[in-house]
Amino acid sequence: MGVPGGASATQVHAEPEGLCSHQLGHGFFVVSMGVLVYWLRGRRLIRHKGWRYLQYSAILFVVWNLDAILVHYLENRDDLFMKFSEGTLHAFLQPYPGREWVTVLFYLGKMDHLLCVPAIVFLYLALRQMIRSPHRFSPQDDERP
Amino acid sequence: MTLPFLPIFVVDLLGSALMIFFAGACVRLSYGLHVQDRENVLWVYLLMVSHALAVFAVSRGVGHIAKQLLLLGGYRDIWDGLRPYSGSLNTISFCVVGAVTLFFERIWKVYQQILRDRHALREAHENLVSLNKRLEDAVAERTAELARSEQKFRRIFEASLDMIAVVASDGTVLDMNPAGREMLGIDGLNPQWGSGAERVSFGTFFARPEEWEQLKERLQRECSVADAEIDLVGRDGREISALLSAASQCDVLEKTEIFHLVVKDISQRKAMQQQLLQADKLASIGQLAAGVAHEINNPLGIILGYTQLLIREEPEGTERREDLKTIEKHTRTCKTIVEDLLSFARRSHTKKEPASVRDIIDEVLSVVRHNLELRRIEVETHFDPQIPALVVDKDKLRQVFMNLIMNAQQAIGKDGRISIRTVFGDDGKHVRVSVSDTGTGIEPKHLPRIFDPFFTTKSTGEGTGLGLSVSYGIVKDHGGEILVESEPGKGSVFTVLLPVTAEPVESGGRDD
Numbered sequence: 001m002g003v004p005g006g007a008s009a010t011q012v013h014a015e016p017e018g019l020c021s022h023q024l025g026h027g028f029f030v031v032s033m034g035v036l037v038y039w040l041r042g043r044r045l046i047r048h049k050g051w052r053y054l055q056y057s058a059i060l061f062v063v064w065n066l067d068a069i070l071v072h073y074l075e076n077r078d079d080l081f082m083k084f085s086e087g088t089l090h091a092f093l094q095p096y097p098g099r100e101w102v103t104v105l106f107y108l109g110k111m112d113h114l115l116c117v118p119a120i121v122f123l124y125l126a127l128r129q130m131i132r133s134p135h136r137f138s139p140q141d142d143e144r145p
Numbered sequence: 146m147t148l149p150f151l152p153i154f155v156v157d158l159l160g161s162a163l164m165i166f167f168a169g170a171c172v173r174l175s176y177g178l179h180v181q182d183r184e185n186v187l188w189v190y191l192l193m194v195s196h197a198l199a200v201f202a203v204s205r206g207v208g209h210i211a212k213q214l215l216l217l218g219g220y221r222d223i224w225d226g227l228r229p230y231s232g233s234l235n236t237i238s239f240c241v242v243g244a245v246t247l248f249f250e251r252i253w254k255v256y257q258q259i260l261r262d263r264h265a266l267r268e269a270h271e272n273l274v275s276l277n278k279r280l281e282d283a284v285a286e287r288t289a290e291l292a293r294s295e296q297k298f299r300r301i302f303e304a305s306l307d308m309i310a311v312v313a314s315d316g317t318v319l320d321m322n323p324a325g326r327e328m329l330g331i332d333g334l335n336p337q338w339g340s341g342a343e344r345v346s347f348g349t350f351f352a353r354p355e356e357w358e359q360l361k362e363r364l365q366r367e368c369s370v371a372d373a374e375i376d377l378v379g380r381d382g383r384e385i386s387a388l389l390s391a392a393s394q395c396d397v398l399e400k401t402e403i404f405h406l407v408v409k410d411i412s413q414r415k416a417m418q419q420q421l422l423q424a425d426k427l428a429s430i431g432q433l434a435a436g437v438a439h440e441i442n443n444p445l446g447i448i449l450g451y452t453q454l455l456i457r458e459e460p461e462g463t464e465r466r467e468d469l470k471t472i473e474k475h476t477r478t479c480k481t482i483v484e485d486l487l488s489f490a491r492r493s494h495t496k497k498e499p500a501s502v503r504d505i506i507d508e509v510l511s512v513v514r515h516n517l518e519l520r521r522i523e524v525e526t527h528f529d530p531q532i533p534a535l536v537v538d539k540d541k542l543r544q545v546f547m548n549l550i551m552n553a554q555q556a557i558g559k560d561g562r563i564s565i566r567t568v569f570g571d572d573g574k575h576v577r578v579s580v581s582d583t584g585t586g587i588e589p590k591h592l593p594r595i596f597d598p599f600f601t602t603k604s605t606g607e608g609t610g611l612g613l614s615v616s617y618g619i620v621k622d623h624g625g626e627i628l629v630e631s632e633p634g635k636g637s638v639f640t641v642l643l644p645v646t647a648e649p650v651e652s653g654g655r656d657d
Binding site (some may be wrong): 018021022025026029031032035036039041043052057058065081083084086087088089090091092093094100103104107110111112113114116117120121123124127128130131 | 146147148149150151152153154156157159160161163164168170171174175177178181191195198202216217218219221229236237239240242243244246247249250315367427534
């Protein structure tokens, strides 16, 4: 029991599964945020400033997730670019010939904090707005227009 | 074409730090929201989302910072060891955020349901409060109304001068007003009506117990009885003539039978009726007697005149003269009787003038005192000095007191006491003169007749039976009253009530 050996009864999860599950997780995040946007709009909650900010946050998180999925995908391609001096401040990328624009896309997408930080800032603004002027909900809010 | 990693490195580090910072700020705000309204499930939801995002932001931010720093520091092997954990934690955390987010719809519906329930509860509560308030008002109003009604009927019950009683069918008095208790002489009694040792039975107050039984039967049969004349006997032995009206609760379903009684004391009314009857009788007799007296008076005058003429012509000592004297004496007696009758019938002239009652009584006493002393009858007088002069016919009033004192003397016989007392009434409108004696008293059966003309208990020749009748007529003529109280063996008290009048009155007789 103490010595690990071959376990043929269980499935082996090799390296690509981690990336795949991570990508699926991003996909699930996209769907959940998309659904949230749909519901916020459907319930007409976006009439209130706080909930509108929450919608913006969700949209930005959707875009960020899409960006992350794309970047993860491109990063695992071996035929797009080469990394030099990795692990130093002088590191750089050099695209293979004919892969320039994809490499630029990857390069820009890699700066995903430009999307997720505004997303969480909007979440912060939404919560702040809600705490400052809390909207009193009523059962009529459930009626669709 | 080369693309430097530095911008990516800077954005990664700064972005991760900002993510951690804002994630923490979001957690703090969402907690603030939750504290503001702990029952709001939406804030709980946002708190959960914020926490999940914070975990995500921290794990990712820390992961990215660690990655950059470890790579720069040349610790790639450490980063390679941490990387799977950081990546997995990231994956789990944003999956949690996604999962929590997907609960929004359900949370929202729950929240809406809570709102609807709360709204319905509030409405129900408001309705209940309103109904309760209305009920309380109605109860308060009804209670006040009942209190007013109770007070009103209690006042009628307490203030009624007639007896009002609630009696059970077995005669037990359940309640009785003060007038009833006074009437029956059970004032001092404070019974727990209907129970205990001091239980009072209404039937015991009936002079004839069979009347109570008959009354009960009638009440049970007819449910009500109106103006039944009954005689009651109070605890003090006083007889009460009364009119009884009663009703019973004739409810078949109700097993208990309760009688509601109203009893009116008519003793005084009956006494007055008796007096009126007496007065009426006296008036009738008076009229008759006066008519007869008027017719007899003139022939008697003629007989007396001629008899006196014959006496004058007859010499002294003859038998004829003695016979004529006898005729004269009896004619005079007849004339006195006739004059008394006329006086009783008020046909003689009455002249009223201010006079002192005390003087009149003193005059009478000066005449009779010698006679009384001979019989060893003591005379006591108590004159009220405040009595004013009364407008009376002195001669007639003198006759009244003479009659009363002579009657007292005859009732005593020998050895006794006559008390004469005058009192000025509290109301200032009456003078009360009472003549009491320690004589034999008057039998109760004779009391109603003593003012009747010719009624006498004296032996023949001792009285004409007109003294009290004449006195009665004189006192009535003065607007007064003459009353008698007597107890056989102990004596009698005659009381003359005379009104105090300011002006002299000439009352015209029809004397001819």
